[in-house]
Amino acid sequence: IQMTQSPTSVSAYVGDRVTFTCRATQDIRSWLAWYQHKPGRAPKLLIYDVSSLQSGVPSRFSGSGSGTDFTLTISNLQPEDVATYYCQQADSLPLTFGGGTKVEIK
Amino acid sequence: EVQIVESGGGLVQPGGSLKLSCAASGFSFSDADMHWVRQSSGKGLEWVARIRTKGNKYATAYAASVKGRFSISRDDSMNTAYLQMNSLKTEDTAIYYCARQIVVPNYYYYYMDAWGKGTTVTVSS
Numbered sequence: 001i002q003m004t005q006s007p008t009s010v011s012a013y014v015g016d017r018v019t020f021t022c023r024a025t026q027d028i029r030s031w032l033a034w035y036q037h038k039p040g041r042a043p044k045l046l047i048y049d050v051s052s053l054q055s056g057v058p059s060r061f062s063g064s065g066s067g068t069d070f071t072l073t074i075s076n077l078q079p080e081d082v083a084t085y086y087c088q089q090a091d092s093l094p095l096t097f098g099g100g101t102k103v104e105i106k
Numbered sequence: 107e108v109q110i111v112e113s114g115g116g117l118v119q120p121g122g123s124l125k126l127s128c129a130a131s132g133f134s135f136s137d138a139d140m141h142w143v144r145q146s147s148g149k150g151l152e153w154v155a156r157i158r159t160k161g162n163k164y165a166t167a168y169a170a171s172v173k174g175r176f177s178i179s180r181d182d183s184m185n186t187a188y189l190q191m192n193s194l195k196t197e198d199t200a201i202y203y204c205a206r207q208i209v210v211p212n213y214y215y216y217y218m219d220a221w222g223k224g225t226t227v228t229v230s231s
Contacts (some may be wrong), residue, residue: 033217035151042110042141042221054219058116078166086151090216093167095141095153 001026001089013106016077020101022070022087031090034063034072047072048090069097077097083093108132108220112204115225122194126225128204136160139207141218142189144200154202157187162179184213194229201226
């Protein structure tokens with residue numbers, strides 16, 4: 001299963017709402033996660049099962065979608081949200097990730 | 107506190123071998139499936155391998171790109187997982203992350219909820 005994310009990068013102002021997408025090449029039902037990855041740090045699970053927020057993750061992060069098309073939204077973008085975000089399908093092995101969307105602050 | 111620390115990375119020549127370690131603490135290691143994921147420079151994340159628990163016969167799975175060359179194992183008495191990498195290629199150059207598969211009662215999910223900071227493997231002559 002191939003995962004494609006778009007856009008590859010996004011630049012927005014603090015306080016903006018940012019949305020990016022992830023598309024699977026086949027139906028993965030609701031088996032989708034989003035991770036945040038900052039350089040030199042461990043990747044962090046943000047959302048699983050499309051929209052379930054991992055413990056401790058701020059509520060400004062939200063996910064939606066089903067089947068093949070999914071979105072991650074960051075409302076009220078904060079400076080600490082600068083990172084690359086990856087989607088991952090959890091439907092079947094081999095697990096696969098999208099290419100990532102890099103979020104920057106204007 | 108959950109901690110995962112990878113070690114064993116380094117510089118190795120093409121065709122060589124390297125064994126990575128993943129030391130875990132702060133959770134019941136023997137109850138968790140463990141994964142290795144890598145990231146090549148400037149590229150995204152690539153899943154490498156998974157090992158299940160003793161109750162699931164330590165079942166393993168591999169990405170096609172490493173199958174037959176890499177071997178994942180674990181020592182529950184040491185709370186450590188390993189990745190033995192043989193016949194290394196230049197394209198195996200990457201940061202290798204160890205990650206815990208999430209444990210949710212009555213569910214089996216392929217999500218990874220705890221990761222280490224990675225260890226760098228460079229394959230070059």
